[in-house]
Amino acid sequence: MELTTVWFILIAVLWTGYFFLEGFDFGIGVLTRTLARDRRERRVLINTIGPVWDGNEVWLLTAAGATFAAFPEWYATLFSGFYLPLLLILVCLIVRGVAFEYRSKRPEERWQRTWETAIFWTSLLPAFLWGVAFANIVRGVPIDADKEFAGTLLDLLTPYALLGGALTLTLFTFHGAVFAALKTVGEIRDRARRHAAVLGLVTAGLAVVFLAWTQAAHSDTASLVTTVLAAVALLAALAANHAAREGWSFALSGVTIAAAVATLFLALFPDVMPSTLDPAWSLTTENAAATDYTLTIMTWVAGFATPVVLLYQSWTYWVFRKRIGVQHIAPDHPGGGAPGTPGGSGGDAGPDADGPDGPDDPDVPGASGDDLAGAGGGRPQGAGS
Amino acid sequence: MELALAEETLARWQFGITTVYHFLFVPLTISLATLVALLQTAWVRTGKDVYLRATKFWGKLFLINIAMGVVTGILQEFQFGMNWSDYSRFVGDIFGAPLAFEALIAFFFESTFIGLWIFGWDKLPKRIHLATIWMVAIGTVLSAYFILAANSWMQHPVGYRINEESGRAELTDFLQVLTQNTAVAQFAHTITAAFLVGGAFMVGIAAYHLMRRRHVEVMRTSLRIGLITLVAAGLLTAVSGDRLAKIMYEQQPMKMAAAEALWDTEGPAPFSLFAIGDVDAGHNVVAVEVPGLLSFLAHDNFSDPVPGINDTQAAMEAEYGPGDYRPNIPVAYWSFRWMIGFGMASLTLGIAGLWLTRRRLWLSERLRTGSEEVPRLALTRDRELGEGLTRWYWRLAFATMAFPLIANAWGWIFTETGRQPWVVYGVLQTSAGVSPGVSQGEVITSMTVYTLLYAVLAVVEIKLLAKYVKAGPPELTDADRNPPTRIGGDHRDPDKPMAFSY
Numbered sequence: 001m002e003l004t005t006v007w008f009i010l011i012a013v014l015w016t017g018y019f020f021l022e023g024f025d026f027g028i029g030v031l032t033r034t035l036a037r038d039r040r041e042r043r044v045l046i047n048t049i050g051p052v053w054d055g056n057e058v059w060l061l062t063a064a065g066a067t068f069a070a071f072p073e074w075y076a077t078l079f080s081g082f083y084l085p086l087l088l089i090l091v092c093l094i095v096r097g098v099a100f101e102y103r104s105k106r107p108e109e110r111w112q113r114t115w116e117t118a119i120f121w122t123s124l125l126p127a128f129l130w131g132v133a134f135a136n137i138v139r140g141v142p143i144d145a146d147k148e149f150a151g152t153l154l155d156l157l158t159p160y161a162l163l164g165g166a167l168t169l170t171l172f173t174f175h176g177a178v179f180a181a182l183k184t185v186g187e188i189r190d191r192a193r194r195h196a197a198v199l200g201l202v203t204a205g206l207a208v209v210f211l212a213w214t215q216a217a218h219s220d221t222a223s224l225v226t227t228v229l230a231a232v233a234l235l236a237a238l239a240a241n242h243a244a245r246e247g248w249s250f251a252l253s254g255v256t257i258a259a260a261v262a263t264l265f266l267a268l269f270p271d272v273m274p275s276t277l278d279p280a281w282s283l284t285t286e287n288a289a290a291t292d293y294t295l296t297i298m299t300w301v302a303g304f305a306t307p308v309v310l311l312y313q314s315w316t317y318w319v320f321r322k323r324i325g326v327q328h329i330a331p332d333h334p335g336g337g338a339p340g341t342p343g344g345s346g347g348d349a350g351p352d353a354d355g356p357d358g359p360d361d362p363d364v365p366g367a368s369g370d371d372l373a374g375a376g377g378g379r380p381q382g383a384g385s
Numbered sequence: 386m387e388l389a390l391a392e393e394t395l396a397r398w399q400f401g402i403t404t405v406y407h408f409l410f411v412p413l414t415i416s417l418a419t420l421v422a423l424l425q426t427a428w429v430r431t432g433k434d435v436y437l438r439a440t441k442f443w444g445k446l447f448l449i450n451i452a453m454g455v456v457t458g459i460l461q462e463f464q465f466g467m468n469w470s471d472y473s474r475f476v477g478d479i480f481g482a483p484l485a486f487e488a489l490i491a492f493f494f495e496s497t498f499i500g501l502w503i504f505g506w507d508k509l510p511k512r513i514h515l516a517t518i519w520m521v522a523i524g525t526v527l528s529a530y531f532i533l534a535a536n537s538w539m540q541h542p543v544g545y546r547i548n549e550e551s552g553r554a555e556l557t558d559f560l561q562v563l564t565q566n567t568a569v570a571q572f573a574h575t576i577t578a579a580f581l582v583g584g585a586f587m588v589g590i591a592a593y594h595l596m597r598r599r600h601v602e603v604m605r606t607s608l609r610i611g612l613i614t615l616v617a618a619g620l621l622t623a624v625s626g627d628r629l630a631k632i633m634y635e636q637q638p639m640k641m642a643a644a645e646a647l648w649d650t651e652g653p654a655p656f657s658l659f660a661i662g663d664v665d666a667g668h669n670v671v672a673v674e675v676p677g678l679l680s681f682l683a684h685d686n687f688s689d690p691v692p693g694i695n696d697t698q699a700a701m702e703a704e705y706g707p708g709d710y711r712p713n714i715p716v717a718y719w720s721f722r723w724m725i726g727f728g729m730a731s732l733t734l735g736i737a738g739l740w741l742t743r744r745r746l747w748l749s750e751r752l753r754t755g756s757e758e759v760p761r762l763a764l765t766r767d768r769e770l771g772e773g774l775t776r777w778y779w780r781l782a783f784a785t786m787a788f789p790l791i792a793n794a795w796g797w798i799f800t801e802t803g804r805q806p807w808v809v810y811g812v813l814q815t816s817a818g819v820s821p822g823v824s825q826g827e828v829i830t831s832m833t834v835y836t837l838l839y840a841v842l843a844v845v846e847i848k849l850l851a852k853y854v855k856a857g858p859p860e861l862t863d864a865d866r867n868p869p870t871r872i873g874g875d876h877r878d879p880d881k882p883m884a885f886s887y
């Protein structure tokens with residue numbers, strides 16, 4: 001096989017990894033609004049992805065870096081052409097990362113609610129925008145003879161692209177709901193399954209239209225096979241969800257994502273970015289690629305490093321395999337700060353409106369350890385009060 | 386014509402703003418990762434509470450900082466394609482690979498193990514948990530190597546050829562890109578400078594608390610570690626900087642001539658302490674100089690000539706055709722001085738601190754302090770610094786925190802603007818690298834958005850850091866002192882809250 005084809009496949013694999021992993025991260029972010037009943041449940045959801053979201057996001061950086069190295073022309077045209085959507089995605093990813101880390105760092109309710117709002121929107125928007133971006137890549141955009149994007153923002157907002165965005169948004173949210181059902185315990189787990197059932201059906205509806213549309217434009221046998229596979233896996237995931245087989249439904253929603261990404265890349269091949277102006281100006285795996293020398297080095301490094309990455313990332317999931325529920329969330333700022341700490345003994349500053357995890361110690365951040373310190377461990381007020 | 390120029394200028398400003406901002410977090414992340422790992426190692430080996438409390442305190446500040454470093458780094462990788470698409474097309478075959486490897490090898494390492502470290506206190510046995518922070522530290526250093534190798538290639542392109550047909554640069558020797566002397570010297574200089582930042586950060590915050598006689602045990606230990614780091618890193622930064630400068634005299638004589646405002650070739654060449662130059666006329670109006678020192682910095686002797694700006698300009702015109710090959714000389718001159726000045730100032734304060742707070746060496750019994758006392762600042766064997774001076778030393782030590790950061794920022798401004806008008810030295814000019822399809826409005830939009838967002842986040846981050854700094858190290862619980870013995874955590878109580886949750 002040509003090295004350029006190998007790297008086309010590897011980039012598809014990287015995007016699959018990204019959408020599989022950050023897909024449920026985005027979904028969880030969206031569900032903090034729709035699934036969680038109170039702020040404590042919201043924290044349960046956020047903490048299901050707490051230890052892993054950062055590692056998941058690196059799949060995006062690797063996909064982008066690999067595209068830069070293996071297909072410089074693709075990287076250049078795509079990133080400069082989709083300028084404003086990417087700007088929006090970047091702003092979301094920047095705010096989102098900070099939101100996860102900083103939300104619990106202060107006890108004030110206003111502070112925490114602000115970051116919670118941020119987590120919702122900065123999960124929802126990229127989940128939608130990635131679909132828009134990929135639908136546009138597959139459909140083709142105006143690319144001129146110099147391989148430059150020659151369109152405007154409006155060229156990117158076609159019905160097909162917006163449908164793609166709606167599909168990734170619902171698919172990722174479904175994936176997130178299934179993940180939540182797998183990772184939580186208690187009432188929220190049952191509710192996650194009910195949510196997943198509805199989301200799955202909506203996703204299925206959108207998927208049928210979008211994938212049929214894609215097939216109509218780029219029909220070929222291979223992508224037809226993956227289209228069917230995506231549909232079957234989605235229905236099977238719904239069935240497994242109905243039967244409360246959460247591991248299966250998560251695996252199957254993962255297969256759905258993988259098959260959907262495969263469909264898009266198969267519909268694309270051998271182009272990487274078709275031109276709507278003139279097919280001769282399309283970027284292909286040949287005319288957008290790096291040299292064989294670079295691709296050879298990349299292949300060797302990726303061949304050794306990727307299995308190692310998969311190994312230790314999987315290990316992380318195994319370490320944090322335990323389901324979590326409201327009882328596992330340490331109270332935000334348990335009263336009675338450490339002796340010798342300024343302002344140490346905080347009391348209850350006031351009742352929280354809709355959850356027991358509200359602020360009860362307004363001015364002592366690290367005194368008794370909301371995070372690293374682990375002061376909550378073993379304390380009676382820690383357990384699901 | 387005006388507009389075309391403006392777009393390059395805008396893209397450069399955006400790169401400058403976002404990169405300098407990003408690099409405020411990077412050196413602290415690199416150095417604190419290792420320093421926290423060392424503190425945790427000390428705890429695992431000795432079992433002393435003071436080390437665990439220090440680990441948790443500095444670890445928390447480290448996490449607040451790394452969050453910003455990570456998210457602002459995402460933008461960096463996208464920016465090449467967004468604002469510099471022609472650059473990306475031209476160099477992608479060479480420049481892309483280190484970036485891809487940085488993500489695949491270093492970022493995955495860093496980001497996955499940081500999750501394990503943050504959430505792993507009650508999930509991993511002591512030694513495995515310790516290993517995770519070391520993995521993070523290794524990840525940060527590896528990441529630095531890849532990105533600096535990529536940057537070094539822009540400073541001094543090697544291991545490539547120009548494909549006449551496609552008009553692009555193509556990689557011919559990847560090993561040379563990774564191991565060329567520019568990359569090695571830049572890496573050494575950047576990493577040591579990063580530890581200068583981390584050392585000063587520890588010293589500054591420890592001084593803040595010791596001045597108020599709070600959290601003395603932890604802060605005393607931190608002060609000592611910080612001072613040693615500061616001094617060792619300061620000396621090594623100077624040595625590696627000297628090495629890098631010598632390489633730059635060979636590879637980019639224009640940058641170094643501009644750094645010295647040395648207009649005409651001189652031998653022996655003087656080192657400029659202060660100058661006001663007339664860029665158009667090509668000479669200095671005012672100059673205060675140390676004779677021969679520049680020859681020494683460039684060549685290790687006091688007599689060899691160092692090429693000046695005007696001669697280098699002529700030589701470059703002969704080689705590359707007509708054009709202005711001079712960078713912004715006042716920026717190069719002053720950024721070079723701010724870099725060295727702030728760096729050396731922090732080193733000096735570090736040496737002073739190490740001497741003043743010494744524990745036994747040439748120190749009378751009377752002035753020695755125990756581990757729970759604020760160290761007394763002893764000038765000589767039997768003489769303590771006066772009260773006023775003592776207060777001033779602590780204040781200065783607190784202020785030291787900012788010095789290496791300022792030095793780092795000016796160092797990057799120097800090396801990047803000093804390379805102009807080239808984006809790849811001698812191969813591609815910066816004006817040829819911008820995205821032709823991106824409009825001025827788009828760049829202005831993104832620059833405005835980033836600048837405002839970054840400004841807001843800076844305020845949030847600094848306030849948060851200040852809050853956690855003031856709170857001091859946490860008291861330990863039994864759970865802290867007795868970490869689990871099996872992976873996944875001990876299962877005595879299935880409903881036990883997590884040690885850490887977001």
